[in-house]
Amino acid sequence: MENNGWNEFEIGAMLRSFDGAATDIATTHQEDRNYSSSNSFTASVADWRIEKPLFNKDYCIDCQFCWIYCPDMSIISRDKKMIGVDMDHCKGCGICVEVCPTNPKSLLMFAEQQNEEEALAAWPEKEEKEK
Amino acid sequence: MSEIKKIKNLKEFSTSADRFEGANLLCPGCAHSIIVREVLNATNDDLILSAATGCLEVCTAVYPYTSWDASWIHIGFENGSTAVAGAEAMYNALKKKGRLKQPDREPKFVSFAGDGASYDIGFQWISGCFERGHNMMHVVLDNEVYANTGGQRSSSTPIGSSATTSPAGRVSYGEKKNKKDMLSIMAAHGAPYVAQVAPNKWKNMVKAIQQGFAVEGPVFINAMSACTTEWKFAPEDTIDISDMATDSLVFPLYEIIDGKKLNITYRPKNVIPVEEYLAAQGRFKHLFKDQFKYLIKEWQERIDSNWDYLQRREEAGV
Numbered sequence: 001m002e003n004n005g006w007n008e009f010e011i012g013a014m015l016r017s018f019d020g021a022a023t024d025i026a027t028t029h030q031e032d033r034n035y036s037s038s039n040s041f042t043a044s045v046a047d048w049r050i051e052k053p054l055f056n057k058d059y060c061i062d063c064q065f066c067w068i069y070c071p072d073m074s075i076i077s078r079d080k081k082m083i084g085v086d087m088d089h090c091k092g093c094g095i096c097v098e099v100c101p102t103n104p105k106s107l108l109m110f111a112e113q114q115n116e117e118e119a120l121a122a123w124p125e126k127e128e129k130e131k
Numbered sequence: 132m133s134e135i136k137k138i139k140n141l142k143e144f145s146t147s148a149d150r151f152e153g154a155n156l157l158c159p160g161c162a163h164s165i166i167v168r169e170v171l172n173a174t175n176d177d178l179i180l181s182a183a184t185g186c187l188e189v190c191t192a193v194y195p196y197t198s199w200d201a202s203w204i205h206i207g208f209e210n211g212s213t214a215v216a217g218a219e220a221m222y223n224a225l226k227k228k229g230r231l232k233q234p235d236r237e238p239k240f241v242s243f244a245g246d247g248a249s250y251d252i253g254f255q256w257i258s259g260c261f262e263r264g265h266n267m268m269h270v271v272l273d274n275e276v277y278a279n280t281g282g283q284r285s286s287s288t289p290i291g292s293s294a295t296t297s298p299a300g301r302v303s304y305g306e307k308k309n310k311k312d313m314l315s316i317m318a319a320h321g322a323p324y325v326a327q328v329a330p331n332k333w334k335n336m337v338k339a340i341q342q343g344f345a346v347e348g349p350v351f352i353n354a355m356s357a358c359t360t361e362w363k364f365a366p367e368d369t370i371d372i373s374d375m376a377t378d379s380l381v382f383p384l385y386e387i388i389d390g391k392k393l394n395i396t397y398r399p400k401n402v403i404p405v406e407e408y409l410a411a412q413g414r415f416k417h418l419f420k421d422q423f424k425y426l427i428k429e430w431q432e433r434i435d436s437n438w439d440y441l442q443r444r445e446e447a448g449v
Contacts, residue, residue: 013194015197038197040154064142068141072155088154090153
């Protein structure tokens with residue numbers, strides 16, 4: 001994106017989301033789309049995060065609660081399976097962790113600098129319910 | 132008429148490809164984009180969208196970026212609804228003249244607006260759209276405050292809420308007026324479908340949106356949007372707060388068909404006291420001081436009588 005001065009902008013603007021013809025976007029997943037440089041998908045808000053969610057596949061039951069309630073389209077689900085978190089667009093709000101129903105949770109918040117392998121190795125055990 | 136997208140369960144729904152992109156500048160934990168996703172993913176048809184000025188507009192169209200993967204327009208604060216109505220009128224005209232390039236692809240027309248742009252500033256325009264009977268859907272992202280400009284009260288702000296133009300203090304308990312009953316107003320326009328929805332009840336919401344897309348004529352959707360910044364709660368609690376709102380019946384979920392028949396679409400199994408909902412949010416913090424405690428009782432009585440009224444209307448089928 002070239003840098004323009006404040007007085008070089010036109011009043012009103014038209015931005016294209018995709019390069020070239022874009023038909024049937026509703027059935028095309030992100031990896032197959034031809035995003036233009038003015039689509040915010042090409043930008044990142046990763047620096048907003050203080051904590052990041054990490055995903056442990058072993059406990060996930062693919063309920064997709066995290067997918068539906070993620071405000072930033074950052075839960076990647078393909079073929080009814082949750083496959084990971086999009087760390088470019090996640091703002092670290094923590095909703096996915098709150099709505100995760102498994103025990104222990106398959107998504108947990110960690111400090112941004114936390115090493116993923118170490119976190120997965122030290123994942124909490126199943127909590128026994130108090131009777 | 133194009134086919135309605137089949138959404139039986141959440142797994143099936145999760146195969147949808149989002150047409151709303153990340154790296155928008157909405158606050159972490161904002162319910163706006165949850166609502167937008169549930170609306171856009173409810174159909175696979177082409178979309179013609181607009182947004183009135185508000186959080187959604189300023190955060191998703193920050194030059195040089197756009198977060199929308201469908202035709203989207205923004206003009207002014209008040210005329211988001213008429214922008215889409217104009218597009219719909221033009222679509223119909225071109226269709227009649229046989230000048231559409233892809234006549235088999237029927238788009239859906241949706242305008243998004245906040246409660247400020249719907250309840251106050253854009254009210255006249257929406258009323259006009261509904262009176263003319265455009266085949267469109269107007270979705271209100273109801274966060275009960277002008278969140279984009281710093282939390283001024285709107286006519287959707289409920290009694291006792293502290294807003295920057297009606298702050299709570301030693302003497303005042305904040306907002307003095309009760310929330311406008313927008314659903315009844317829009318139903319009185321004779322709209323074929325009017326519904327109040329909440330993003331945490333996704334199935335209920337998607338069903339309402341699909342029914343709205345299926346009917347001919349103007350459709351009004353009032354979607355509760357919990358605002359982490361102005362309601363003052365932690366960003367990860369958005370869904371919890373929304374659950375409290377629907378389960379305490381502060382936001383009853385119901386629909387009005389043809390302006391005449393009211394159906395309650397969600398009945399909580401365990402109704403929680405309104406006090407819990409109020410206590411969870413910073414904007415109602417002052418109500419728990421001794422001098423304002425009587426308002427909590429009034430809240431509960433008002434919510435109970437409203438729920439009673441809705442049930443009586445449903446039973447009577449009016």
